[in-house]
Amino acid sequence: MASTLTVLPSHTPARLVVFVSGSGTNLQALLDACRDPAYGAEVVAVGADRDGIAALDRAAAAGVPTFVHRVKDYPHRADWDRAVRDAAVAYEPDLLISAGFMKLFGAEFLAAFPQRVVNTHPALSPAFPGMLAPRDALEYGVKITGATLFMVSDGIDDGPVIAQRAVPVEDGDDEAGLHERIKIAERAMLVESVGRMARGGWSITDRKVTVP
Ligand code: GRF
16 A cells, blocks of 8 residues: 655744755745745755855855865765765755755765655656756757656656656757756746745655645
8 A cells, every 4th residue: 555755844934955066046046935934945054066156156145054065075975975964964954955966865865854855857757867958858859848856766867756847849959048948947846846845845655746
């Protein structure tokens, strides 16, 4: 028989830790949404795997604390994973969001936050997992691609789907232009879904995620 796991945020507003590696436009969309108390969430920390990225500047401009752990500064990947886990645990997050974070979390990180880690991916899962999804979609020749928000599991971009948005591929699209249009849909999807999760929690039955 299928069992259902329900997760309810313990804090009001719900505490978000967001992980970034680049420009941070998804982070910015969340920061902007959190300015409205009715949104029901606050970004309590931003974590990164590298210095000198615009996303960290966005966090600083919003007055949000940051932490940076670079894989190359640790002898083993598991040590990096534990360091990132410990940094995040200190902020008591209700929901952890990988938003353009170009690293996979390890087993010890995920075990600390069961069914509380989500990731946004610029394709319609299960199509085109991995780092080059917009390019792969263009090369395949699909007419519709999009964005997927999913629960992070131990695979690559294959966890239970929380939300998806479709984006048509247009004649003449290049990788950068298509990715920018996907990101517009991706940010809207992220803001809407995270707000609903923050306010009402979420349930998972097998692979099916329900957000009230
Ligand atoms: C997003 O499309 C994300 O899905 C992908 O990288 C992009 C990050 O964009 N992995 P940004 O840093 O949030 O602007």
